[in-house]
Amino acid sequence: MTGHRTSAADTTADTTIADVRLTPILIADPPLLNVQGVHQPYVPRLIVEVETEGGIVGVGETLGDTTYLEIARQLAPALVGRRTSETNLLPAIAACVADVDAGALSSPTDTAGFRGTPNAGKLRLSVISAFEVAMLDALGKATELPVHALLGGKVRDSVEYSGYLFYRWAEHPQDDAPRDDWGAALDPAGIVEQARRFHRDHGFTSFKLKGGVFPPDEEAAAIRALAEAFPDSPLRLDPNGGWSVGTSLKVAAELTGVLEYLEDPTTSTPGMAQVHEGSGMPLATNMCVTRLGEIPEAFTKDAVQVVLSDHHYWGGLRATKELAAICSAFGVGVSMHSNTHLGISLAAMTQVAATVPHLDYACDTHRPWQTDDVITVPHVFREGRIEVTDTPGLGVELDRDALAVLHERWLAMPGMRDRDDEAGMRLVDPRWTPHSSPRW
Ligand SMILES: O=C([O-])C(=O)C[C@H](O)[C@@H](O)C(=O)[O-]
Ligand SMILES: [Mg+2]
Structure with a gap:
């Protein structure tokens, strides 16, 4: 053991950041x-990618829209010469070096993130999150500790995720878009069929339906169909x-006892x-509590009973733990x-989720919808869970060939460099105006 440590120290002990890619x-x-x-x-x-003087590379992932990329480009050079352990300095460094384009702040919602009105602080935190994860990954590899150990250690050996159900078209309107074999899901039967496949392929036993697409009574009918097909599933x-207060009260009354939360x-x-x-219905949010300053009003008004943490929003894994502690203090x-x-x-989400004692619900993940990946051994959900690895760092290895292919795609498609769900819909419905909020 000692001999092993010594040899690791010989080559890798210098955790000063030499390069950020x-x-x-x-x-x-x-x-x-x-x-x-x-x-x-x-x-x-x-x-x-954060590379240390000792030659260790740590990886992180975040939103890649133009604004986020611009912030990251300003932040990256400022980290060279810092230690990978200096993650607490990231917010201050980002505030000094990274300007946020005014255009990004004029949008009524952050379409890339669905987290309420954008502001400079929120956007910077999303960028910081990927640097923090990469620094912790590198530090974990250098010290031969998994990231969860750097966060105080895991309190569970696997993390439960929920099957994330979406109304969807069978295919994109663009001729050259990638295709899949899921087919359309536009009614309760389609949603139940999708849930059955999620359960069969990944073992999910908890489900979330993305709503706001059809009139609320149709979406409530889909929930009731799910409850019938999966009587024991949250x-x-x-x-x-997408709903007014009046509509929300009506749906909440209708689905009380059926939903775990709205x-x-x-x-x-x-x-x-x-x-x-x-209504008494427990309410969860990833839109009205997305930064510390939004907590006092929401908690004192009892507006939310479950906060959906997201390390990409909150500035990383340590910030996620701080958020969880605040929620615990308020009984949220x-x-x-x-x-x-x-x-x-997914690796970062699993590592931090493993360290939060009162993580009372299955976590969301979009990962099953993705056919690409940039790690050599993509995760496998077993019984809807991801095992918490004890491998040093995040326990994943970058697949450089896959990364190069996906970067080539980014170079080749300048029109896709900002997520724009409205533009996607306008290809089919040129008069699409989602911001006449609330829709129902
Ligand atoms: O829980 C949420 O609000 C989300 O997952 C936001 C996402 O952007 C989702 O709405 C999506 O991918 O369409
Ligand atoms: Mg949400």
Whole structure:
């Protein structure tokens, strides 16, 4: 053991950051529907590599839209010469060196992230998250410790995820888009069939339906059909703020006892508080509590009962643990949100989820919808769970060939470098205007 440590120290002990590499990529995505529109054939992600003086490489993954990439490009050189252990400095360094383009802040919602109104702090935190994960991965490899050990150690050996169901078209309208064999899911029967495949292929026993697509009574009917097909499964419905308070109260009354929780039925914190007060339905959010400053109002008004943490939003794995501790102090539950992502993010989500004692719900993940990956051994869900590895760092290895292919795709398709679900929908419905909120 000592001999092993010594030899590792000889070659790898210097954890000073020597180089930071950024690789924007485009990953294939099916035509999944939501309140804003439809996923386009490709979604941008950013892969961050942090290389130490000792030659160790750590990896991180985050949103790859232009604004995020610009922030990352400003932040990367400022980290050279820092230690991989200095993750607490990331917010201050980012605030000093990374400007956020005003255009990115003028949008009513952050279409890339679905987390309420964008602001500079939120966008920087999303970029920081990938650097923090890459630094922890490198540090873990250098010290021969898994990332969960750097966060205080795991309290569970596997992390449960929920099957993320979407209304969807059979194929994208673009002729040259990638195809899959899922077929369309546009009614309760289609959603139940999708859930059966998720259960068969990955063992998921908890399901979330992305709503805000059809009139709420149709989506409530899909939930009831799921409850009949999977009587023991916890179920959630998430219309991403597409309903008025009145509509939310009506659906909440109808689905009380059927849903585990209702997610972001309406957009504002006062609106969420009214819905909970009037219905008693537990409400979850990844839209009205997405940074520390939004917590006091939401918790004192009892507007949310479950916060969907997301290390990409909150600035990394340590920040996720801090959020979980605050939630615990207020008796608010914690689960985990996801956007379209690959295996590096799934590894990071699993490592941090393993360390949060009161993670009371199955976490969200889009990963089963993705056919691409940038790690050599993609994760396998068993009984809806991912095993928490004890391999040093995140326990994943970058597949450089796959990364190069997906980067080539990014170079070749400048029109896909920003997620734009509205633009995707306008190809089919040129008058599409999702911002007449609330839709129902
Ligand atoms: O829980 C959520 O709100 C999400 O997962 C946001 C995502 O962007 C989802 O709506 C999607 O991918 O369409
Ligand atoms: Mg949500």
